[in-house]
Structures are given as structure tokens and as C-alpha cells.
Amino acid sequence: MANNIRNISEEDKLRANYAEYLVKQDGMKTKLVKVGIILFTILLIGGIGTILFAFSFAWAMLPLCVGSMALCWFLWRFTCLEYEYIIISATVEFHRIYGERSRKKVHEIKTSDIEKVAPVHAHPEVMDTDYAAIYDFSDGKHGEDFFYILYNGAKGKEIIYINVIKKTLDVFKYYKASAVEYGNIK
Numbered sequence: 001m002a003n004n005i006r007n008i009s010e011e012d013k014l015r016a017n018y019a020e021y022l023v024k025q026d027g028m029k030t031k032l033v034k035v036g037i038i039l040f041t042i043l044l045i046g047g048i049g050t051i052l053f054a055f056s057f058a059w060a061m062l063p064l065c066v067g068s069m070a071l072c073w074f075l076w077r078f079t080c081l082e083y084e085y086i087i088i089s090a091t092v093e094f095h096r097i098y099g100e101r102s103r104k105k106v107h108e109i110k111t112s113d114i115e116k117v118a119p120v121h122a123h124p125e126v127m128d129t130d131y132a133a134i135y136d137f138s139d140g141k142h143g144e145d146f147f148y149i150l151y152n153g154a155k156g157k158e159i160i161y162i163n164v165i166k167k168t169l170d171v172f173k174y175y176k177a178s179a180v181e182y183g184n185i186k
Contacts, residue, residue: 018088019171022097023139023163025081034079041072077101083137085162087111087171092149094137094160107135107160109151111175116150119183120161123148132156138163144184 045068052060077099084095084103094107120126126148132155138146147169149160162168166185173180 017090017171017174019167020084020086021163021165021168023083023085023137025083025138025140030079030081034076037072037075037079041068044068044071083162085137085168087168087175090175094135107137109149109153109160111172113151113153114149114172114176114179115152116179116181117147117164117169117172118181119144119185120146120148122181122183126150126159129159131159133158135160137161147183 045065048064049061052058052064080099082097082100084097086093086095090111092109092111093105095103096106097103120142121144133153135158138161143163145163145165147162147164149162151158151160164185166182169180169182169185
């Protein structure tokens with residue numbers, strides 16, 4: 001007797017319910033912070049250096065320069081900000097990555113709590129509505145891939161703004177098909 005039931009491998013199941021996506025924030029705000037750090041370092045060295053020279057402490061310029069550059073290097077990592085979304089086992093995790101080095105999980109939701117995943121441009125009213133909490137894990141640009149996740153959180157109705165690809169939406173659909181709206185994502 002032939003078995004007509006298709007056996008789905010564990011690898012196929014994992015592909016169907018797993019997605020990850022990395023978004024790098026690179027907007028005007030990030031560029032302004034970078035310029036600010038450079039200007040701060042120059043002003044710090046120039047200002048304190050002038051005072052040191054005025055009081056004949058020129059020997060202290062080397063430690064000042066080294067210290068200022070170390071401070072600049074330390075602060076610079078905070079200008080490279082990325083968010084990673086991982087969807088697995090009916091959970092969506094959001095990680096913040098600083099300077100491509102340090103990672104921290106900043107938020108987590110269950111897919112069962114999700115009410116809607118949809119493009120913001122199709123529902124512009126979500127930008128003007130008050131929610132118990134608002135999270136923005138997007139790249140800061142409001143293109144076709146700018147979506148929102150509306151869900152029931154610990155504080156009430158909460159919203160998350162993200163960028164998506166088709167795979168992300170497919171995984172959301174795997175867990176809660178009635179909540180997903182694709183928009184123009186192909």
C-alpha cells in the first residue's frame with residue numbers, strides 16, 4: 001500500500017518558519033553624529049592643547065592626543081547601528097548591533113500576539129495613532145519595504161516599524177496568515 005502523505009524533513013520545516021534580516025541605519029542623523037564626534041575631537045585637542053601650551057605643558061600633548069583618539073574610537077562604534085530580526089519558533093527577536101561588534105537583544109514578541117503586519121504606505125494612519133509603545137527597528141527610510149507590526153504587548157497595543165523582504169513576510173504568514181499584508185514586496 002502506497003503512502004500518499006508527504007514526509008516533510010526537519011530542514012524544510014526550518015526553512016518555512018525561520019528568517020533573519022539585517023538592517024543598517026545610515027541616515028542623516030548618523031552622518032551628523034559622525035561629524036560631531038570628529039569636531040568634538042578636534043576642538044578637544046585644540047582647546048586643551050592651547051591651554052597646555054600657554055602654561056608650558058607641551059609634554060602633555062601626546063597623552064591628550066592619544067586619549068582623544070581613543071575616545072573618538074570608542075564613540076565611533078555607536079555611529080554604526082544595525083538591527084537584526086530573527087523569526088524562529090513563533091518568536092520574533094530584535095537585536096541591536098553597535099559597530100558590527102557588540103549585540104544586544106532589545107525586544108521580543110510572540111507571533112501569536114501579532115494583529116497586523118502591513119506596509120506603512122498602505123495604512124498611513126498608523127503613523128499618527130498613539131500606542132502604548134512604539135519601536136523603530138527600521139533603516140529610517142520610508143520605502144516600499146517599510147512595514148509595521150501591530151501587536152498586543154505587555155503595555156497594551158504596541159507597534160514596531162521594520163524593513164522587510166519577502167522571506168520575512170512568508171515566515172509571518174506561516175505563523176499567522178490572516179495578519180499579513182504583502183503590499184508591493186515581491
